[in-house]
Amino acid sequence: MLSRVADNLYWMSRYLERAEHIARVMEVQYNLMLEATAESEEERWRRVLRTLGVRVKEGESVVEVAHSLTSDPDSPTSIVHCVMSAREIARQVREQISSEMWEQINRLFHAIRRADRVDLWQSDPLDFFQSICEGSYLFQGITDSKMTHGEGWHFIQLGRYMERASTLSTLIDAHYSEFDVALDPSVESDGDHLEWVGLLKSCTAFEAYCKVYSAETRPDRIGEFLILSPNFPHSIRFSVDAVETALRAISGLSSGKRSSRIERITGRLRAMLSFSQIDEIMAAGLHSYLQNVLKQCADAHSALHQVYITYAIEAALEA
């Protein structure tokens, strides 16, 4: 497979996952905002921006920045930008993906363009967020059932789960630093109950969590579920496992011998998540643990590019 095509499939998938994540977080937060709380709208949006890893510059209005995350095509962190980028990339590799995949991503793009014309925040943004998430689910379903599960498909998996591992780490880290749990994480936090439910919902995890731990929202259990669950698709460990599986498949298919570096990075990360315990993580500091995950994801990303996409010609000729 051409390196450019692999790179395009990877990014197409990352952008779409990112759009879905932003839409889901905003949907959950918008719902929470409907409940009367003492907190001002501005405070809440400031926190949402942190959980999405968006910085607010000096002098910018927090609310405006938050609103621009839906529809500002020039903001690199907006939903519109992500979907447009994914679609533009898909257009360039249209021959490599199935026509149904292309049609679905094209449909999502046109739906967004239509939504762009009305002022979302004056009407009902929930529909918009839901249509993004559903559009993304549909795309994933079509991809899994219509595309050969070959190298290209594995690059799509790689993009999705690499993005998911990173966004989850950022989200969880920001949430735990906002809501102080240092005293005793095993005690249910009464005042912030809704916020913890919100965190779970932002990861589509509320129902799944309840099945395992009941509806009692204890910060340590939530952390265990979202970080270390081996079976839940929106946990960090699950995502890293999926990244590693995809990478193994790719290095088996593309017959290169240069992949050991990236396999070492992801293998180490996977082992770390497999053998960690939540009480140890909490004791040693959740923040530094998640920052470590983020750094290793970034390392894996750049190693991926060095091995498969932008490798030096000399290195490839020796192999």
Add this chain to the structure above:
Amino acid sequence: MASVAGRRTDPFPLNDYELREAYDEMLTPSGEVRSHYQFLQEALLELPEAELRKRKQAADLSFLHQGITFTVYGREEGTEKIFPNDLLPRILTDQEWQKIERGLSQRILALNLFLKDIYHEGKILNDGVVPRELIYTCKHFRRQMRGFQVRRDAYVAVAGTDLIRQPSGEFVVLEDNLRVPSGVSYMLVSRQVMKRTFPVLFRRCGVQPIEHYAQALLATLRSLAPEHAAGDPTIVLLSPGVYNSAYFEHAFLARQMGIELVEGRDLVVHDNCVYMRNTGGLTRVDVIYRRIDDDFCDPLAFRHDTILGVPGLFNAYRAGNVSLGNALGTGVADDKAVYAYVPKIIKYYLGEDAIIDNVQTFIMTDPKERQHVIDNIGEYVVKAVGESGGYGMLIGPHSSDDQRDEFRRRIEADPRNYIAQPTIQLSTAPCLIDGRVQPRHVDLRPYILFGEKTTIVPGGLTRVALTRGSLVVNSSQGGGSKDTWVLH
């Protein structure tokens, strides 16, 4: 049967079919239906109006869904446009086709000999048959190609030659496209759609197949492979990318041939060998079917301000490590001023008369011819010699005084850059316009493949000027296409 040169009295949908001075593909001047159009005419009279509309809609939808688009330059929004397709086939007899086929085979052979000659000894220039100055002032002449041995002497491996039918019924060559001719995907897709739209008519008529074009193109490219890879060459299609007007075609052909569609950034040159960058490492490339103009192929050898090409490609090519189809520098033979000499070129190399004539062409560097055209510019079509796609031309009878003055000025300022031809009434063929059958002007572009052997799939792309009375068939100027049937 019907009144000559006037409104006909046939039943719907043929009741609006007007004959004028141009040759009509379906009707004789006296209004009789030509025998090879009999089946189509009967089918049109039999089909209920609603059914005809339904089939038209189904065909249009099929084009839309397949995303058969082209890009129009110079407009910001909505640059992807659906290529308009006319539902009714243009029909040729086997006898007509055989003459075209012989004529085009003769022409491509002579043009390739000509290219070899001018990039080597230049005998034809020494003998004064073609003026030396004409060649050396051509902006598509590539000095870098002097003395270079092109594999199988196949300078032009893929050509698309535009033919038009004169009022006499004879086909003449309007121009050759010897650089990167496009449009063949429309020919292939029109055929697929037509077979689904008119299956019964198709079978009844007995149409010669064209589906083997992709295999024939692949075989042609394979025959260009350098010695070292003659057995199993790696062939790629080099496209400028998704923003190019013919990107759909590039992707289509690559898929049909089962070869990789690459862009300049996918290729690297190392040690005068070309490689493509795969996830598993570098793969050596042996033949490049390039759909990029000469100028953009290699920033080291040609235009520097481009990122479309591959740095070092030209050296790899000259070293014989990779073949290009078409070769570089073929544009000198489709320069519209050189075109005027093609009959002489055929005579010079093959000792034969041209089987298909040229259109009479006035060379503007000749003072007498220039003066004549400037005085009578309203009767002529004036073309810039290096342009294509209907850009940079004046159609005398349809021009305003300002446009005529403008072209007079341009000719005086740069006579080498222009030629003039008498305005020719392109033949008309029946088209379905708003539910009625009406005549529209058409041309014909067959595609010629020249490798180990010469292959021309029967038919080609028939382009239609969809506006009533218009003579411009280019897709960038509001033209469309229709399927071309050569009967057994």
